Amino acid sequence: MKRKTLIALIALLAALCLGCVTACAPQNGNDVPPSAETPGETPGEDDPNKTPGEDDPTEPPGETPGETPGEDDPTEPPEEEEPEEDPSVPKHNWGEWKTLSEPTCGRSGTKTRQCRDCGEVETVPILATLDHVGGEWQSDASSHWKVCTKCGAPFWIDPHDGYPCSVCGYDVTEASVGLSFEENETQDGYLVSGRGECGDSIIVIPAEHEDKPVVGITDGAFTVDKNLKQIIIPEGVKTIGNGAFGMSGLTEIELPSTITSIGSDAFFDCTSLQRVVLSEGIETVSEGCFSGCSNLSEVVLPASLKTVKARAFEYCTSLTDIRFAGDSTQWGNVTKEETWNKDAGECTVTYSYKENA
Secondary structure: OHHHHHHHHHHHHHHHHHHHHHHHOOOOOOOOOOOOOOOOOOOOOOOOOOOOOOOOOOOOOOOOOOOOOOOOOOOOOOOOOOOOOOOOOOOOOEOOOEEEEOOOOOOOEEEEEEEOOOOOEEEEEEOOOOOOOEOOOEEOOOEEEEEEOOOOOEEEEEEOOOOOOOOOOOOOOOOOOOOEEEEOOOOOOEEEEEOOOOOOOEEEOOOEEOOEEEEEEOOOOOOOOOOOOEEEOOOOOOEEOOOOOOOOOOOEEEEOOOOOEEOOOOOOOOOOOOEEEEOOOOOEEOOOOOOOOOOOOEEEEOOOOOEEOOOOOOOOOOOOEEEEOOOHHHHHHOEEOOOOOOOOOOOEEEOOOOOOO
């Protein structure tokens, strides 16, 4: 009896255990509880049994897999943000433009407008768009220009390039007015002593003054005259005083054949002087005559030249060309005192040179 009862209890316990296992098992072999992951499966990996297009409950809605949340699409241009208007700054209620001055060929005009509310005025330029149109050359003793036939303004204003001028054809016909004079020692002629009231940048010395010949230029007559660009000395003038044109604004000089004496340092430190012509008949270049003319690049010397004094071309650092009217033998016979070209540029001597040939 006890044996049968024990067997019955064991059978009952086995049935109970089998019922519990059956109740906890999945309904089919493929089902996995939502919170469970298959061993060995990478988190977030697509389910091979998932239907294409089916939403993955593990991914946030509306985002492409692999896309960083909030990241902009680089293929789309960024939207431009319009600047916010400052509400504290009122907008102007501008009126119509009014022209203050009309533009001309070479000058801009102006126009203006006014705010109807606050009265603020805005003025802007009207750009000139037309070129000058001119006719014949106009000229004075120092320069030439044309006058615009549209606006009446002068243009193309330039100094003469010589006499006669190759651009406008102007030639020297009248002497400068207002120069200062003094009588020479023998009282048979006059010396120019300065510019006086003459305002010309190109000074033309007259051949006569008060019915007597002009025979020379005094010591220091035009020293430090920076407004003097060129001086035209007529035949008949014989002497140029010491330092007569020192430190002046001369750019070129041509001395006539009647010059018999040039004072020492006559043209010293004329740093704008570029070209010098000494006419046939001149025999001596004086001591320190062109010393310190640092931009002097060309010198024309006559075959009559016999002596070049000390320091004559000292510190003429730009001197590159000496054009000598005589031949090489004559140049060799010219007495050149020591330091005549001290610290001057390395120059080439051209022989048998003829000015304006």
